Amino acid sequence: MRFSPTLWLCLCGVVFLLSSAYGLSEEVGILLQIKETLQGGGATDYLQDWSNASASSHFCNWQGVMCMSTSTSRNVISLALPSRNLPGYLSSVIGKLSWLEELDLSGNRLYGHVPLELGNCTHLKLLYLSFNFFSGVIPFSPGRLANLEVLRAGYNRFTGSLPPEIGNCAKLTFIDFPSSNLKGTNPLKIGKLKRLEHLYLYENHLNGFIPSSIGNCWALQLFSAYGNNLEGPIPREIGLLSRLQILWSYNNLLSGNLPNGLGNMSMLQTIDVSVNNLNGSVPEEIGTLKSLSFLNLSNNSLSGTVPAFLGNLTSLQVLDLSGNQFSGTLPAAIGYLEKLRELSLGRNRLEGQLLAPWENLTSLQVLDLRENQFSGNLTEGIGFLPNLRELYLRSNRLKGELPASLRNLTSLTRLDLRKNEFSGTLL
Template sequence: MASSAMTKTNITTDQLALLSLKSQIISDPSHFLDESLSPAISICHWVGVTCGTRIQRVKSLNLSNMALIGRIPCELGNLSFLVSLDLGSNNFHGNLPQEMACLRRLKFLDLSVNNFSGKVPSLFGLLHHLQVLNLGNNSFTGSIPRSFSNISTLETLNLKFNSVEGQIPKVIGSLVNLRVLNLRGNNLIGSIPLSLSNASRLETLDISFNSLQGNIPEGIGNFHNMNWLVIQANQLTGPIPFTIFNISRIEVIVFARNSLSGTLPNGLCNGLPKQKGRYLSTNKLRGHIPTSLSNCSQLQILSLPENEFDGPIHSEIGRLSNLQILGLRTNHFTFHLMHTITIVSYYFRILFYSTLIAGIIPQEIGNLFNLVELAMEENQITSSVPISIFNVSSLQLLSAWQNNLSGFLPREISGNKLIEHEISYTICMFGWSELYFNERIMRDALWLRNRTCKSWCDDTNSDYTMIEKGVLGLYGSGCPLWPGFSSGRDKLGIRARFMAPG
């Protein structure tokens, strides 16, 4: 009888804890809890509740994605057999109760995408069985508690997009089972601790969008299981440790928007067979692009804009058959476009502007059947615009202003698929180039521009024709170059200067 009474009491304790939680929920727009969390129904049949098979106690509670609004009551700490708690993607708010430290069996805790506030609770350091701690997308403040180092079983620690401040504690390196560390979008300062390299099982490290300073530790090369390494938008300086390029499992490297310097190693891709994305833009990197880049056979995105690279872009880059985005703008490259992109058919964005590209636009560019954007602004490109580019049905942005283009705008534009399919946001900008065309082509160009402009510009009464001193200018005073972008006070739609024949 005593055992039966004890079991009944324990079940009642769990029931009261959940009823207390329900009482703190002030909005349940989908009415998930109205009928299910009722004393008339067995607690193990309540929505989101899973009980143990041997001991009838609440083992799991999942109320995620229900748009619930409320607070977490202290009675929740009485769910002493709870192993998994998921309240993610709701609108819970306020501080977390200290009584949550009593959930000693807890292995999985997801409170992400809510409005919890207060300092990051140190109480989680008492939950020695915890494997997943997800507090991302809340309003937690304070520093990362050193007590987290006591959770030796922890595999995932996610604090992204909070207001956490201070330094990354050195004791984080003692979490030898850690596989995911996401501290993205906080107010962290100081340097990347050298001890972090002791967490050698890390597979994902994201410490981007903070204010971290100093060098990238050489020890990061010890992360032999690393897949994603993201440290963009900090204030990091110094060279990129070459050891990083020996992590054979790495797929994505994102070092953009720092102040990193130095060169890239000659054997850049020799040990990176799985790499798919490399983002190094907006740094102070210099030197030539190694020819070994062509060994990154799985590379899909190569982003190098706004650095100090120079020298040639070797034709070997054409071997990257999976490449989709190639960004080289605002560097000091000197190469001929003809030699670079004639054999790759999978590109959907090529961003070459503000480099020193010379040569002509090759006819073979029409073979890039997935091309969406081609930006070649402010270069030294000569000759005419090839007809083949207007046969790329996926093309949405073609920009080549401030070059030395000449010749006729192809007559075939009058019947190309850009017009027939009315593709949104198509912009043909050949500004500051001299392109001759006849009256028919002029009408088609105006019609195309006006049609596409209407899809995202409120001002449809703009004057698109202005003939002045033999120069035909296509101006759209109410249309930006593309959505959300303004080019000067007049918001020129096409900043172009076309010379009429004769």
């Protein structure tokens, strides 16, 4: 029996239409199941256009849905429903959207576990789950998501630690898990993430050391792990992160000396390792960081003198060394930091006269020298700081007439001169 060309073309067309219709109906069914669980079975219809009443051929036009069309099918590649107030949970059928590249459910009220089946979405590149109520361990085997580039799941209620398999997601550039109730240690395999640029782990319950393998994350630009229970020294390998711009590790239990390798990080703009147990002196290499604008080493056990090389940090806007054990005199070089907005050296053991060329610090807004052993007269130069708003000199050994130039501080809102031996009046 022989088929005519016309009949053959007709049969091919029927097969194509049937296969396309099947594919469409399957995707529609998956999306409707996802809708049902995301809405939590309530009466409110948060996704009104996700409906059987819509022609199945148009499900790619449903809100938050984006498709990729081929000659034979349409596949969902993006499901973006941020800030829709969705009150339900994420169904395991999400794993059947095998072509999914982006999933954004951030800023909703979703609860329950993230389904393990999400690991079947092997094309996934962008995953946003932040600002929900997801709980349980992080079970979605991110190591199976080899194409994942951005993982944002902060501000949830997870338990347990970051899975070590995260090190297998070699394309990751962004990890964001702040305030997510994470416990345990940082995975050693994080050093395998050569493309990682941003790592946010702040305000969790992480403990243990910062792994030395972090030095292998050569692309890292921002490391934020403040508000945890991290302990031990800052690894010297951190000095290998030549692209790092922001280092936030304050409010932990870190100890030991500041690593000398910090001087290799020429792009550093912010260092905040305050409220730890660091000791020793400030390494001279810090004085080479020309891009540094924010340096906070407060509330540690650092000692030695306030180094004159800090005067080389010409971009510095905030310098906070308060609450340490620094001694000696205040170096005159501090007076040449013309961009400085805040200088906090309170609660140390500093002594001598305040002879720095204060008049150069025209941008200074906060000057805190309280609870030291400064002595002698207060220089007229302090009265020539046009933007000064707060001046704290309490509990020193200063004496003599208050300089008349203090009357020039018209922006001043807070002034504390108590527990000194001043005389005269500001009236």
